[in-house]
Amino acid sequence: RKEVEQDPGPFNVPEGATVAFNCTYSNSASQSFFWYRQDCRKEPKLLMSVYSSGNEDGRFTAQLNRASQYISLLIRDSKLSDSATYLCVVNTGFQKLVFGTGTRLLVSP
């Protein structure tokens, strides 16, 4: 079983739609969680950290469910510029991040 699993997609949504991605992780001792965004042929960039209480940054909401070992990312009012691959990332030890293979999002006009 992979340490971090994501649905590869692609998720095709129209502009303005709400879309949600889930990610599961296998190591119950995982300490911290992140969502990264990666554009085609670019480096990953930190989108947001994920906190136990849930957190929101503008149109983006991240939630963590430790009991079920999954993380979610909700994007409201999708924009064309949101088209990218979203990577779920889990810290399994001292500063050792494990990356999921990513979920591809395509937002169309």
Place this chain on the structure above:
Amino acid sequence: NAGVTQTPKFQVLKTGQSMTLQCAQDMNHNSMYWYRQDPGMGLRLIYYSASEGTTDKGEVPNGYNVSRLNKREFSLRLESAAPSQTSVYFCASSEARIGRSYGYTFGSGTRLTVV
């Protein structure tokens, strides 16, 4: 702009050739990492350096060596390149403190092709 700088951006090697990928960060981060990214495989950790003077193997270290030259620089060396090492290589750095976890800042990547 502050960040992580990788060189070169592109490289083509013949099987058996050697090369060193360079990485430097100017954010005074303690930890540095080398990842490779292949289609369908995601990012896989090759080596990391938790602090200056230390290096450790990651998930896929075979065929690579690293040097943490100083706090700023962390290089990755391929001694005898193989076609299986064709990939996109990313260097990253992180502040890294005990009890806290920070995200990584990535360089723009090196696209390596071994023929």
